[in-house]
Amino acid sequence: MDTNVKQTMQRVLAQLPQVDKLLQTDEMQKLLKNYPRDLIIEEVRNGLKQFRNEISQRSADDLASYKLSAQEVIDFIVSKIESALRPKLRRVINASGIVLNTGLGRAPLSKPAQQALLDVTDGYSSVEIELDSGKRGVRHDLVEDLLIKLTGAEAAAVVNNNAAATLLTLNTLSNGREAIVSRGELVTIGGSFRIPDIMKKSGAIMTEIGTTNKTEFWEYEEAINENTAMLLKVHTSNYKIIGFVSDVPIEDLVRLGKKHKIPVVHDLGSGMLFDLSRYGLPKEPVVSESINAGADVVCFSGDKLLGGPQAGIIVGKKKYIDLIKKNQLARALRCGKLTFAALEATLRLFLDKEKLLQHHAVLKMLLKKESAVRADAERLQNEIAGVLGNMGDVRIQEGLSEVGGGSLATESLPTWLVFLDIHKCTPEGLGRRLRLNEPAITTRIINNCVVFDVRTLLDGEIPLIVQAISRVINGD
Ligand SMILES: *Cc1c(COP(=O)(O)O)cnc(C)c1O
Secondary structure, eight states: OOHHHHHHHHHHHHTSOOHHHHHHSHHHHHHHHHSOHHHHHHHHHHHHHHHHHHHHTSOHHHHHTOOOOHHHHHHHHHHHHHHHHSOSSOOEEEOSSEEEOGGGTSSOOOHHHHHHHHHHHSSOOOTTBOTTTOOBOOTTHHHHHHHHHHHOOSEEEEESOHHHHHHHHHHHHHBTSEEEEEGGGOOEETTTEEHHHHHHHHTBEEEEESOSSBOOHHHHHHHOOTTEEEEEEEOOTTOOOOSSOBOOOHHHHHHHHHHHTOOEEEEEETOBSSOGGGGTSOOOOBHHHHHHHTOSEEEEESSSTTOSSSOEEEEEOHHHHHHHHHSHHHHHTOOOHHHHHHHHHHHHHTTOHHHHHHHOHHHHHHHOOHHHHHHHHHHHHHHHHHHHTTSEEEEEEEEEEEEETTSSTTOEEEEEEEEEEETTSOHHHHHHHHHTSSSEEEOEEETTEEEEEGGGOOTTHHHHHHHHHHHHHHTO
């Protein structure tokens, strides 16, 4: 590097404030009140290093006209410290209109489930102790009676999620032996759950029968041999084939299973504890219907339509559930006390329909009347208009919400959408600003507008959205 450039570089680098000076600024003093000094000093050093690196990569021409303001450095470092020290897992306001969004943690918990979490985390808990006898207990017992009552099954177990439930059931009943499954049911859920892969991992030998669109009873019968351990039926949660299609109902599989003394396992995916069509929604498979039809083991998710915490629930005949509980893998896939606390409280709601409809966050969103959705959309529109002035446009329009999370495939619900355009922002830029707001807000982009679907908002979230928009408009 020639000496001239070197000198210019030195001059620019000398404009960078010293660590001590930076720590004395008002901004840093404020941060020092809330965060540990060591962490802040480390972030200040990192920030300065980043500036130094950036400067050293500039060309001689660039450097000649380069000016660095101390405020620029301070602002950069403050925002780095704030984002480094903020929790990564944060509250999100879901204005996307997708009720069960895996990326957003699926089901928002009901208030009683939230309370149960507080109750058991504020101290010790009875997760594995029988309070009556004082003896060591079994954690499945915490919800087994409830699940028996709600599904009509003989026994129940709970594991980490429904993928774990499927893996554990397959491994327990079909390790090294054949599980017969229809090609029409080899589903992929989300990015990573694939029935053929989970079967392989479980040690089960997959025997595929039928075709994508049609599987007949005789094909199951023909595939059965002395090494067959299971007939597996999987609910095609997230897609539908229409047209020239047929599958074999669970009742018929049960009949076949009985004849050959082979257990029938039903992976319901979401599953529901009662028939949603009674409330005007499309029907999702009901757990008790599979049990009544004679399925030996039924598994479903805790955090899809059930609206509880992430969990996999396995119900069925006692002799199979006992084997499942005894499998060493069950220990590896077990849930913690937080899950049991939230799950028990969620299940308890289902004992009382009135309480359920009052507290169950997911059902409330799904059952929200169009008139109420519209009223919320109008309120959001009016309040946004109040802060927007002539800086942009806001209007409402009919649209569709999605159930999501692999439940009620292809079904959507009529909703009202609030379209927002802020003149000084691109829709992508505005969407990003809202995601980075505290609390974060997720939206959709339609026709070059940021769109809020009010169906998936919870109580008290409209003012928070308006506040966020006001921050964007006022540039803070
Ligand atoms: C969602 C789903 C799973 C996976 O459940 P998780 O609780 O996400 O692990 C398994 N099988 C079916 C049919 C599903 O719909």
